[in-house]
Amino acid sequence: MLTVIFVLIGLLIVGVFLLLFRVQSLVTILRDTDERGGLSNRINGALMLLVPLIGFFAAVYHYPIAAKHFLPEASSVHGKETDSLFWITITVVTLMFLFTNAALFWFAFKYQYKQGRKVVFFADDHKLELIWTAVPAVIMTVLVLYGALVWNRAMMQEPPKDVQVVEVMGKQFAWQVRYPGKDGKLGKYDFRLTNDATGNEFGIDFEDKNSEDDFLPREIHIPVNKPVLLKIRARDVLHSVFMPHFRVKMDAVPGMPTQFMFTPTKTTVDMRASLGNPNFNYELACTEVCGKGHFAMRYLIVVDDEPDYNKWLAEQKPFLEEKPEFKGKGMKSLRKKNVATNEEIKTKKDI
Amino acid sequence: MELQTNVDGADVHVHEHHHDEHEHHEDGFIRKYIFTEDHKTIAKQFLILGLMWAFMGGAMSVIFRLQLGFPDFNLEWLRPILGTWINETGKLEQEKYLALVTMHGTIMVFFVLTAGLSGTFSNFLIPLQVGARDMASGFMNMLSFWFFFLASVVMFTSLFLETGPASGGWVIYPPLSALPEAVPGSGAGMTYWLISMALFIVSSLLGGINYITTVINMRTKGLSFSRLPLTIWAFFLTAIIGLLSFPVLFAAALLLIFDRSMGTSFFLSDIYIGGKPLHHQGGSAILFQHLFWFLGHPEVYIVLLPALGITSEIIATNARKPIFGYRAMVGSMIGIGVLSFIVWAHHMFVTGMNPFLGTIFMLLTLIIAVPSAVKAFNYITTLWKGNIIFTPAMMFSIGLVSLFISGGVTGIVLGNNALDIQLHDTYFVVAHFHLVMGSASFFGMVAGVYHWFPKMFGRMMDDKLGYVHFWATFIGVYLVFFPMHYIGIAGFPRRYYSFSTFDFTKSYADLNMFISVAAIVTFSAQGLFAFNFVYSIFRGRLAPQNPWGSNTLEWTTPRVPGHGNWPGAIPTVHRWPYDYSKPDSDKDGFSDFIPQNIPFSQTPHSNFENENELIAKQEGKNAGGNQQHHH
Numbered sequence: 001m002l003t004v005i006f007v008l009i010g011l012l013i014v015g016v017f018l019l020l021f022r023v024q025s026l027v028t029i030l031r032d033t034d035e036r037g038g039l040s041n042r043i044n045g046a047l048m049l050l051v052p053l054i055g056f057f058a059a060v061y062h063y064p065i066a067a068k069h070f071l072p073e074a075s076s077v078h079g080k081e082t083d084s085l086f087w088i089t090i091t092v093v094t095l096m097f098l099f100t101n102a103a104l105f106w107f108a109f110k111y112q113y114k115q116g117r118k119v120v121f122f123a124d125d126h127k128l129e130l131i132w133t134a135v136p137a138v139i140m141t142v143l144v145l146y147g148a149l150v151w152n153r154a155m156m157q158e159p160p161k162d163v164q165v166v167e168v169m170g171k172q173f174a175w176q177v178r179y180p181g182k183d184g185k186l187g188k189y190d191f192r193l194t195n196d197a198t199g200n201e202f203g204i205d206f207e208d209k210n211s212e213d214d215f216l217p218r219e220i221h222i223p224v225n226k227p228v229l230l231k232i233r234a235r236d237v238l239h240s241v242f243m244p245h246f247r248v249k250m251d252a253v254p255g256m257p258t259q260f261m262f263t264p265t266k267t268t269v270d271m272r273a274s275l276g277n278p279n280f281n282y283e284l285a286c287t288e289v290c291g292k293g294h295f296a297m298r299y300l301i302v303v304d305d306e307p308d309y310n311k312w313l314a315e316q317k318p319f320l321e322e323k324p325e326f327k328g329k330g331m332k333s334l335r336k337k338n339v340a341t342n343e344e345i346k347t348k349k350d351i
Numbered sequence: 352m353e354l355q356t357n358v359d360g361a362d363v364h365v366h367e368h369h370h371d372e373h374e375h376h377e378d379g380f381i382r383k384y385i386f387t388e389d390h391k392t393i394a395k396q397f398l399i400l401g402l403m404w405a406f407m408g409g410a411m412s413v414i415f416r417l418q419l420g421f422p423d424f425n426l427e428w429l430r431p432i433l434g435t436w437i438n439e440t441g442k443l444e445q446e447k448y449l450a451l452v453t454m455h456g457t458i459m460v461f462f463v464l465t466a467g468l469s470g471t472f473s474n475f476l477i478p479l480q481v482g483a484r485d486m487a488s489g490f491m492n493m494l495s496f497w498f499f500f501l502a503s504v505v506m507f508t509s510l511f512l513e514t515g516p517a518s519g520g521w522v523i524y525p526p527l528s529a530l531p532e533a534v535p536g537s538g539a540g541m542t543y544w545l546i547s548m549a550l551f552i553v554s555s556l557l558g559g560i561n562y563i564t565t566v567i568n569m570r571t572k573g574l575s576f577s578r579l580p581l582t583i584w585a586f587f588l589t590a591i592i593g594l595l596s597f598p599v600l601f602a603a604a605l606l607l608i609f610d611r612s613m614g615t616s617f618f619l620s621d622i623y624i625g626g627k628p629l630h631h632q633g634g635s636a637i638l639f640q641h642l643f644w645f646l647g648h649p650e651v652y653i654v655l656l657p658a659l660g661i662t663s664e665i666i667a668t669n670a671r672k673p674i675f676g677y678r679a680m681v682g683s684m685i686g687i688g689v690l691s692f693i694v695w696a697h698h699m700f701v702t703g704m705n706p707f708l709g710t711i712f713m714l715l716t717l718i719i720a721v722p723s724a725v726k727a728f729n730y731i732t733t734l735w736k737g738n739i740i741f742t743p744a745m746m747f748s749i750g751l752v753s754l755f756i757s758g759g760v761t762g763i764v765l766g767n768n769a770l771d772i773q774l775h776d777t778y779f780v781v782a783h784f785h786l787v788m789g790s791a792s793f794f795g796m797v798a799g800v801y802h803w804f805p806k807m808f809g810r811m812m813d814d815k816l817g818y819v820h821f822w823a824t825f826i827g828v829y830l831v832f833f834p835m836h837y838i839g840i841a842g843f844p845r846r847y848y849s850f851s852t853f854d855f856t857k858s859y860a861d862l863n864m865f866i867s868v869a870a871i872v873t874f875s876a877q878g879l880f881a882f883n884f885v886y887s888i889f890r891g892r893l894a895p896q897n898p899w900g901s902n903t904l905e906w907t908t909p910r911v912p913g914h915g916n917w918p919g920a921i922p923t924v925h926r927w928p929y930d931y932s933k934p935d936s937d938k939d940g941f942s943d944f945i946p947q948n949i950p951f952s953q954t955p956h957s958n959f960e961n962e963n964e965l966i967a968k969q970e971g972k973n974a975g976g977n978q979q980h981h982h
Binding site for chain 1 (some may be wrong): 448449505514517520524526527528533534586604619620621622623624626628632633634635636637653670672673674675676677678679693702703706707709710713714717718720721723724727728729730731732734735736737738739740741744749752754760761763764766767769770772773775776777813814815816818822825827829834837840841842844845846847848849850852853854855859862892929931932934935939940941943964
């Protein structure tokens with residue numbers, strides 16, 4: 001019943017619209033509206049001024065409400081620098097945006113058609129062209145240089161010897177993390193060793209001695225004010241490591257390990273206190289579309305002060321302790337097994 | 352003429368038919384409307400198919416905006432259209448959400464803003480504005496449309512596959528797009544996508560070769576490159592860019608087909624999926640991105656330049672003033688065209704590409720802002736001290752300039768690699784390119800339709816409906832995409848089905864709702880345009896020969912130009928196309944314009960000194976008949 005009423009109302013609205021339209025177009029035909037600069041032109045001219053103005057004031061009114069959630073507080077060294085660059089750039093481009101749009105709509109309003117207005121035949125002016133080529137060029141140069149400086153500091157530093165290495169691996173649809181353990185070295189891996197059924201989701205090669213103390217925690221813990229080097233990879237499709245509070249983003253690519261180094265500046269506890277939010281957590285998200293669960297690849301990051309971090313480290317148990325059956329198993333044993341299987345198949349065929 | 356009613360229109364129509372039958376030189380229905388070689392009909396075919404795709408692509412965005420704005424809303428009522436894409440709980444299936452996003456992007460970028468925009472207006476305007484009877488090769492031109500039609504059929508069919516259409520994003524990055532285990536859309540859907548795009552590229556190349564050849568070889572007497580309307584410059588450069596970049600996408604698509612079907616490893620390596628390791632080794636997923644964006648970035652300008660060309664023409668005409676800085680406009684378009692080939696890796700700052708390369712690409716990217724800024728300033732200066740008539744086309748052109756600036760300035764933010772770390776793949780990017788290339792180009796396309804509709808169909812569109820359409824769309828587009836920047840600055844990632852998983856995306860539910868409502872209203876407003884378009888084809892007022900008082904050659908043709916465009920000789924061009932409101936001319940106000948085919952000798956009062964010198968040359972040339980003119 002309700003649907004019928006809705007349909008009827010819809011038809012009525014369409015009918016009224018059509019009728020109005022027909023009346024309007026007939027009136028237009030009767031009254032030769034080809035006079036330029038008529039009422040329509042004046043209304044549109046006025047709106048050219050009014051609409052942008054209303055939009056401007058609405059945006060100004062709304063800005064403080066919206067701005068509360070802008071850039072979550074930066075808690076890494078390079079994040080503070082990119083944030084200043086961001087706000088400087090935003091200021092510059094907002095001024096450009098306002099200045100040019102104001103000119104555009106002001107001229108549209110001011111120079112709307114008037115019979116007898118003397119139009120200036122103004123086809124060229126080299127000085128003006130030079131000015132508005134040079135001014136943007138100078139602004140761009142400043143922004144490029146500033147940007148290159150910040151980028152180089154963020155992305156092109158050699159990792160120090162004592163850097164905390166954390167391996168982050170993306171898969172559909174979860175992150176997994178591996179720490180190098182006491183020796184500070186991650187063991188080798190090979191995608192052919194990956195086996196979800198037996199539990200070697202990383203494809204760790206346990207013939208490599210460095211693998212023996214590697215551990216796989218449930219959340220990332222990192223020490224505050226110490227550089228952290230993320231070793232990033234993916235095992236199925238592209239993913240992208242995104243840690244919004246640390247201003248960290250780097251794609252995870254199957255077959256091509258990537259990395260990102262950053263220094264966190266605020267512990268989770270400090271952050272909770274300063275935000276007044278006891279439930280605050282640093283998060284890791286995926287920003288490269290990877291399929292169905294792309295929007296739900298959440299992983300937690302905890303920034304600890306030195307004592308807390310060491311305490312946490314001491315609690316972690318090497319993977320081999322939980323799964324001792326993997327000990328000594330790696331690429332060599334896999335190859336041996338494959339050769340054996342092949343021979344077996346061959347023998348069976350021969351028989 | 353201007354007061355003619357529809358009754359008169361019908362009379363004329365009958366008369367034309369009568370005329371056709373009498374002379375027996377007209378083609379039959381199939382040759383005239385379907386497999387036609389007439390550039391004007393082909394243009395209309397591109398336009399109508401493009402507009403159909405535009406409505407489909409727009410409707411898709413409304414559906415996923417419902418999911419994003421109203422995550423708890425029951426979509427059960429969409430089941431009659433979407434079928435199993437709606438799951439048992441009345442929600443949009445997560446993988447089909449990705450399919451919608453992917454299809455929306457593919458359709459809008461390629462089928463609407465490449466074929467629908469460039470295909471329509473290059474085809475329609477190049478012969479008419481350069482003074483040619485038709486394209487260099489009418490047959491290739493016909494093939495160009497029919498390859499696009501085939502591409503459309505294949506892409507449309509893929510929507511009905513059980514596993515769904517391609518769903519890896521419009522950029523189809525492998526391995527996601529290569530492995531059916533990763534997402535169902537990468538099965539048959541992706542195969543259809545690749546076949547469709549291969550056909551589309553063929554269409555685009557056939558068209559492009561024709562546009563370039565026609566502009567170079569078939570300009571009428573007197574129409575030097577320095578007198579070309581800016582529309583033609585834009586279409587010409589667009590075609591060159593397309594010709595150089597589309598083959599690279601073709602190569603990428605071909606290699607992806609090999610990886611998918613023949614077991615090669617161009618883009619795949621070290622993959623464990625579906626419980627087993629795959630045999631692929633040594634490929635590079637990043638290589639695909641380089642190939643894709645080598646087309647993908649020029650593609651942005653393939654979409655944008657025609658819109659800018661159309662805008663230049665419409666703004667000059669309706670401001671009754673020459674376009675400011677003609678040479679600078681051409682120069683900046685050439686600059687943008689060249690630079691568009693060397694900025695592609697700014698889409699890849701955080702893919703693990705060498706960070707030093709990132710700095711180089713940031714530098715090149717920000718250079719491209721300079722010619723873009725010059726264009727914007729020149730548009731604004733063209734309005735200054737003009738005498739502006741707000742036709743719907745003019746309003747959409749002014750809207751385009753505003754959107755081009757608003758979306759362009761955020762490109763300065765994103766092009767800075769240090770800032771891109773945080774903003775890459777967030778809604779800031781979505782807002783940026785929807786303003787600068789999506790909406791701006793769409794505005795250019797709509798402006799072009801309003802402006803050249805009288806020449807296409809011999810009738811006028813209703814301008815009042817046009818005004819309402821403009822204001823609804825202009826306000827709507829800003830309401831949708833301006834707040835989207837905020838969401839991006841807060842770090843919300845793209846292509847997320849829902850924002851409920853993360854703490855940092857818990858805010859802005861209200862703003863997302865607002866955007867969705869604005870999007871639905873804006874989309875609905877396009878119904879006004881559809882109605883106006885269809886209605887005016889059949890019942891619109893008969894158009895005068897030159898309704899906007901424009902200088903370019905197409906307005907010297909009859910109301911509805913027939914095959915061959917001009918019934919008599921092709922007009923000769925004597926001047927540039929922007930002689931509006933020349934000082935000391937004999938006329939004033941709206942009527943003060945001098946079409947390109949009027950020789951300087953007829954306008955003694957308004958000529959500049961150097962133009963008076965040209966009179967002697969022009970007359971000498973005319974006396975010399977067909978002799979070549981030497982410089």
